[in-house]
């Protein structure tokens with residue numbers, strides 16, 4: 040009796056302390072308890088009750104199917120009515136969330152990374168706004184959110200979140216998320232690579248109420264419109280998302296009518312728990328081992344530097360642990376960092392796209408998977424660090440996950456997809472902005488980013504320009520329709536860039552060339568935001584190679600539209616002819632890395648890029664020679680390179696293969712490998728160094744010691760558990776420093792005194 | 799029983815060795831790093847990824863920068879098959895990429911039939927070579 044009293048007072052005390060802390064919290068920032076946890080919430084007593092009441096799996100399954108079609112309907116609405124280019128090609132999710140905020144049923148198409156992270160803001164709303172008398176959560180309310188620090192991919196994605204009630208009781212949530220593009224950041228388009236602090240990233244919407252009685256509050260809307268470059272888009276898409284959520288609510292309420300709210304609750308909980316059980320069963324089928332891999336980042340999007348994404352995946356019984364220790368530290372004034380949920384979401388994407396695409400699209404698929412990260416690293420950055428280009432570290436996280444899991448999957452007797460080499464992982468596209476031919480201000484991007492080359496599979500080549508790693512089904516849009524709204528043309532497009540394939544027994548799918556040129560605006564510009572101009576961003580698989588590197592090529596001081604009128608023969612339809620032949624008199628030709636900050640373009644100047652290739656699979660010497668010839672005939676590779684890479688002999692006029700000579704070439708080459716290759720120990724002695732390259736800025740661990748992190752130079756070694764901030768010098772200041780030193784040296788040499796020697 | 803671990807490697811559960819699937823060569827102990835039993839060669843990126851645009855005129859050419867990335871190729875010492883390729887930082891140690899729990903593997907396969915040809919999984923796409931026939 041006395042112990043019980045003591046416990047009761049202790050609980051009362053605790054509650055009092057909690058209430059005091061809550062009342063005196065001056066700022067409800069991102070809550071680590073929420074955003075560091077990707078798992079489904081524990082079963083609630085109410086869910087337990089509903090599950091006891093509804094046990095008929097046929098009923099559960101029929102409700103789930105209805106909710107799934109409701110999500111597809113919502114998706115379709117947003118895709119058809121949304122104004123953002125992202126909406127038009129499926130950079131969307133519409134989903135139904137449990138009362139505790141777990142995303143349980145999501146639209147099957149479009150961008151799946153959302154499935155694993157848009158639940159965080161709902162949990163924030165539940166924790167903070169339900170009992171907050173100045174806010175509250177009521178029927179007809181809608182909440183908006185974009186700040187990735189409260190759980191999101193990046194701040195260009197905006198969500199609308201609606202609670203769904205039955206007779207005053209909160210049963211579930213409906214939400215819709217869209218990659219909106221423009222968000223008022225320092226560069227147009229919503230993903231500034233120039234952001235040096237989080238305050239350069241535009242709108243920072245923590246979850247807040249923007250809809251009451253199913254109506255958008257006009258005062259708040261006006262504030263949001265006033266903060267972005269595309270005020271009309273902001274309004275249109277908030278409405279579209281609200282209507283999609285309302286349609287979901289309508290479909291949910293139809294289930295209340297037919298089956299009752301408790302049956303729906305049972306269905307949601309049962310779905311989540313059964314997915315978790317199934318994922319654990321599938322993991323158990325994998326071999327117990329640790330697989331290690333890494334990818335190389337060659338750029339911060341501002342300057343070239345070497346950064347590492349490091350991954351060790353350990354599978355033991357039904358546990359699967361992704362350990363990102365040893366990854367590059369965050370760069371505190373660069374935009375390529377990601378918040379933890381973004382990285383996890385993208386690993387989830389790898390599973391949903393390429394490993395278990397048959398599982399329901401929801402949060403549960405990732406729930407049993409465990410993660411280890413070093414706080415303050417590129418994949419788990421601090422609150423202060425900008426993350427508007429989190430795609431960089433997110434995409435690399437996808438690739439290491441894809442590369443590592445392939446090595447687990449090969450031996451499994453049950454497979455749900457083909458084993459495949461890593462997909463291309465960068466959005467080689469143009470982000471654009473300015474004033475268009477109709478006088479409207481715009482900021483967004485070309486959907487060609489969706490054409491990433493597919494990885495080669497264990498029994499066939501990768502597909503060209505197929506799909507982005509973040510969506511299996513996404514469109515690249517109609518260029519002719521885009522041109523009605525944007526003042527530039529893609530003068531070359533959908534033409535494969537020859538000799539850029541990732542060789543292998545099966546080669547990776549390739550990407551196409553894009554040559555863009557502004558025509559009808561003198562306030563228009565482009566930016567590109569990818570890595571991989573110096574170092575491939577992916578790996579090949581089982582003896583296959585990665586794709587090459589991808590430059591940005593520019594031709595300035597030319598008006599190509601004039602050229603096309605007067606000397607059309609000077610215009611060539613490929614990057615290599617344009618750059619190598621230099622046929623425009625007086626024009627300047629230059630190459631750059633693909634992290635081009637927003638660049639104002641002039642009429643008729645050329646910006647040229649290529650999409651990337653997916654990774655190759657297997658030893659290129661095993662490639663079927665007829666496939667090699669087919670690639671030559673399709674203009675994917677030239678004869679000389681085909682011979683060099685694949686050791687095939689054929690008649691260059693008729694393409695008739697000489698199989699005997701090919702066999703001999705290949706046998707000879709295997710012998711050559713045996714002569715050139717060194718035994719492992721000898722190779723290590725000759726080639727492996729104790730420290731990273733001294734003359735290139737390097738960030739991350741070296742040779743497997745994940746406790747020590749290099750922070751940009753061989754002399755700057757830090758403790759991985761306490762990395763601290765890292766500030767990188769503005770590349771313009773670096774260049775000014777170089778030029779000043781050069782000038783000083785030249786002055787000295789020529790005996791010219793400095794004009795002003797005062798300090 | 800032998801378990802097919804990669805396109806070119808398998809583990810013999812009785813002898814506990816990594817073996818080459820092309821020529822049967824015994825690569826080394828399955829409890830260790832198979833790469834230690836292979837030949838290694840540092841490949842110049844220019845041999846694989848051509849400069850699509852003129853490297854004498856331009857800094858960025860579609861060919862990776864060999865000072866920024868190394869390509870390690872791993873060959874079977876007996877048949878010369880290229881079993882693995884690793885893109886890595888210049889001077890970096892090759893990765894111990896598959897550290898297998900051999901005892902767990904034995905236990906797992908004690909409940910399974912031996913598989914001689916790798917399982918491909920569901921087929922959902924039309925093969926490229928057959929596309930013209932329809």
Ligand SMILES: [Zn+2]
Nearest residue numbers: 818821874877
């Ligand atoms: Zn062999």
